[in-house]
Amino acid sequence: MLQAVSLGLLAGLLIGNGLPHFIKGIVHERHPTFFGSGPVVNLLGGWTALCLGALAFAAADITAQPWAGGAAVALGALLMGLFHAAGGVFGRD
Numbered sequence: 001m002l003q004a005v006s007l008g009l010l011a012g013l014l015i016g017n018g019l020p021h022f023i024k025g026i027v028h029e030r031h032p033t034f035f036g037s038g039p040v041v042n043l044l045g046g047w048t049a050l051c052l053g054a055l056a057f058a059a060a061d062i063t064a065q066p067w068a069g070g071a072a073v074a075l076g077a078l079l080m081g082l083f084h085a086a087g088g089v090f091g092r093d
Contacts, residue, residue, distance in 0.1 A: 004069035007060035011053045012076020018049025020084055032088075 024031035025043025035041050062069035 001065045001068055004060050004062060004065035005072040007056045008062060008069040008072030009076040011057035011060060012073040012078075013080050014049045014053030014056060014076075015073075016077035016080030017084075018046045018053055020046070022046025022050060 021031060021033065021042040023046070025039045025041075025046055028039045029042075030037045030039065031042050033041055033045050035045065057073065060069050060073075062073070
């Protein structure tokens with residue numbers, strides 16, 4: 001159960017963080033990251049986070065613990081969404 005919860009939480013965090021960066025990249029808008037704020041940087045960073053999130057989700061074996069693992073994924077995505085909504089590490093966009 002610990003594996004499903006920890007990897008599920010990581011998957012939710014990665015997917016929740018990767019999605020806004022990927023979207024900002026494909027609509028050619030600037031959004032701050034640690035590596036710059038250009039659209040290409042956001043696209044690559046978002047894509048990488050989405051892929052790593054998918055790998056963490058697959059490794060979490062959610063089918064073994066569907067309630068705990070699913071709740072961890074949802075919590076991770078919620079926490080990252082709140083982080084982005086509050087302005088994130090950069091204060092504001």
